[in-house]
Amino acid sequence: MIGVLIVLCSLHTGFAVTHTGKGCVTGSTGVRDLPEFVAVLMLDEETGAYFDSKTRELQIRLEWALNKVNDSQKYIHYFNVLISSAIPDLMNALQFAMSLYGHSGGIHTLQIMLGCEVSEDRKAGEFMKFGYDAEDFISLDISTLAWIAHSPQAGIICADWNNHIETAQFWKGILENECFALLKKLVEYDREILERKVPPEVSLLRRDPSSPVTCLATGFFPEGIVVSWQKDGEDLHEDVELLETLSNEDGTFQTRSRLTVSPADVKEHNYTCVVDHSSLEKNIIKPVTEEEIKTNQDPENSLPVGIIIAVVLAVLLVAIAAFAC
Incomplete structure (x- = not known):
């Protein structure tokens, strides 16, 4: 199931010169073996960071990214505490979404996804959206600063959010500035790895x-x-x-x-x-x-990998808090 969630969070990059940074937080209920909270971050198809509510331990999967962080263990401990503190907010948000649909039990998920793209060092787009039970729920139109409801239940939330344009302005700034600046820096750090060609x-x-x-x-x-x-x-x-x-x-x-x-x-x-x-x-x-x-036997399946470094998780957690309010 964790692998399925990571696949759902994946965003395929169509061209080698385009790079995508994406973060995804998922809250779930009713699945016995699945952590109720999973946060993943992706740089193209590379796994950079993973966190779930069972281990409560941030895992930086890209060794080159870890090497860029001074005093990495202190850094990881800080984000372990920060992300753990957001788990109740996301679960409350999930319960609120369930109440809008009249769901009192069963298997349900709430996802928050946001990110940006760069192409040849230029901005190529941004996105922020919410999903409920693997269906589109709410998305932000960056150009108009309008929250778009993808279901009647989501309309209740969007009506309130669209009365407070400062929320959309905040996220536009995050996606067009902080996200772009971080992604550009990451691409510059490891352009040779991201755009390398290795023969099979x-x-x-x-x-x-x-x-x-x-x-x-x-x-x-x-x-x-x-x-x-x-x-x-x-x-x-x-x-x-x-x-x-x-x-x-x-x-x-x-x-x-x-x-x-x-x-x-x-x-x-x-x-x-x-x-x-x-x-x-x-x-x-x-x-x-x-x-x-x-x-010989067919080779064992390797564990799938693919995510971006953990600093963007702080941005995701603001989204959780905004939804829970």
Whole structure:
């Protein structure tokens, strides 16, 4: 479930020159194994920080970001206290949202998301929105400073907030100034890491002669990659299963594609796995032969990673307090 929440908080960056900083706080109720409070922060697809109400310990996932902070343990302790103090506010806000919908129990979530984008050192956009039960609830129109209700229940809150324009002005300033300045600084700190190109390592794996052949591409960056199969030089789409792309713990990615083929067909035809990635001058081509195939188990899924450094959490907590009022 925590992984699902992080995916919901993710915002895909369409171009390598565009960078996104995003924070997301989620409050939930009715899910036994899920922390009632989860805060995550993201820089593009990289995990920078994570906090939940079970551990109450801020985890900075990007080592380079941690190295930029002087006296990091004092810094982490400060945010542990600050974020923990906001948990009751978010849970009260969730209870208030539930009351607007007439919900007295069950599984429910409230999310607060905000962030900004830069493209080639210029502002590329800002956003702030609230979600209830994975549906749009309230969003801020930065250009008009109007709070937009996405449900009749949200209209009750927006009517009040739109009578106090200073709240929207405050958030516009945060998103257009503080968020942009911080994101630009982070990108400058680690532009080489964020915009690096790392080629994949490609292997063919199979448990036994009767099992599908797995083409594993791992250790590549950025995320976009194409893994395909050919039979006798022609593109092959039947009996092919492409699995999802996962994050490795070092910030690179891995993906797999499986080909179901009999040992007899492998001997009779020429099968190849073709990998295309932006880091490669030419495609990697692996022939499906006994010499290339390694008899092995499919690799364990790496833990997904992806978030921004913890200083933006303080901004999120102001949003929580504003909603709870």
